Amino acid sequence: AQSVTQPDARVTVSEGASLQLRCKYSYFGTPYLFWYVQYPRQGLQLLLKYYPGDPVVQGVNGFEAEFSKSNSSFHLRKASVHWSDWAVYFCAVSLLMGYKLTFGTGTSLLVDP
Amino acid sequence: DAGVTQTPRHEVAEKGQTIILKCEPVSGHNDLFWYRQTKIQGLELLSYFRSKSLMEDGGAFKDRFKAEMLNSSFSTLKIQPTEPKDSAVYLCASSLKREQYFGPGTRLTVL
Numbered sequence: 683a684q685s686v687t688q689p690d691a692r693v694t695v696s697e698g699a700s701l702q703l704r705c706k707y708s709y710f711g712t713p714y715l716f717w718y719v720q721y722p723r724q725g726l727q728l729l730l731k732y733y734p735g736d737p738v739v740q741g742v743n744g745f746e747a748e749f750s751k752s753n754s755s756f757h758l759r760k761a762s763v764h765w766s767d768w769a770v771y772f773c774a775v776s777l778l779m780g781y782k783l784t785f786g787t788g789t790s791l792l793v794d795p
Numbered sequence: 796d797a798g799v800t801q802t803p804r805h806e807v808a809e810k811g812q813t814i815i816l817k818c819e820p821v822s823g824h825n826d827l828f829w830y831r832q833t834k835i836q837g838l839e840l841l842s843y844f845r846s847k848s849l850m851e852d853g854g855a856f857k858d859r860f861k862a863e864m865l866n867s868s869f870s871t872l873k874i875q876p877t878e879p880k881d882s883a884v885y886l887c888a889s890s891l892k893r894e895q896y897f898g899p900g901t902r903l904t905v906l
Contacts, residue, residue: 716894725799725886725897772838780826780892782851785838 684709684775688786695763696794703758703789705747705773714776715756716783717747721769729771732756733779743767768793797822799898801887807904813875816901819868820889828895829862829872832884841885844870877905 685708695701707713712734718726730741737749747758756773770790774783800819808814820827829841842862843851852862859878864870874881882905888895 718897725801725899726888728894728896731894780890780895782828782840782843783838783895787837 684784686773686775686786688773688789690789692790694792697765698762701760701763703771705756707754707775716774717758718772719769765793799889801898801901805902808877811876816872816885818870818887824889824891826890827870828888830886879905881905
């Protein structure tokens with residue numbers, strides 16, 4: 683069965699600094715990968731998605747992620763963090779388009795002013 | 796287009812009560828998912844519908860949890876009877892064979 687690991691429960695960065703949130707997946711085959719963000723007391727919002735193709739995908743608000751088959755990873759990056767990025771970020775995998783998602787445990791991003 | 800709608804946003808129940816949570820998917824989406832979110836277990840799938848047919852339900856949730864989709868624009872999740880361990884955020888999501896869009900969730904507290 684597929685699984686997702688987000689090794690960092692909490693990450694703190696200074697506003698304006700760059701960011702990388704790590705995601706490792708376990709799946710035999712070609713996965714569909716997603717990053718979602720959850721702001722306090724809200725549902726999950728899609729940041730970006732990977733469907734097989736270009737390994738670097740662009741998302742909203744300056745986020746991007748890079749798929750690596752050799753490392754089984756799908757890390758999220760942002761060049762310059764803003765205070766409004768303070769949220770919880772979830773990586774997810776699906777074995778089919780439109781199928782159920784398997785989520786990681788999430789990474790809480792704290793932004794120092 | 797309106798996004799996924801969930802009602803109520805908050806629910807407080809006494810142990811043993813029956814509660815019904817409601818979800819309206821994005822118009823035209825034919826896949827609907829119910830997830831439960833807790834701090835300890837994270838996000839877990841409860842049920843998955845495709846074109847109103849139940850495709851999968853989370854095995855651990857079968858005995859007291861029942862999701863239904865009576866028409867393509869409305870789904871319910873019934874918990875009967877509720878237990879304190881059911882306290883969680885219940886999220887509904889819909890998709891059209893691609894990425895899922897989530898509602899704001901219902902926060903359930905069982906006393």
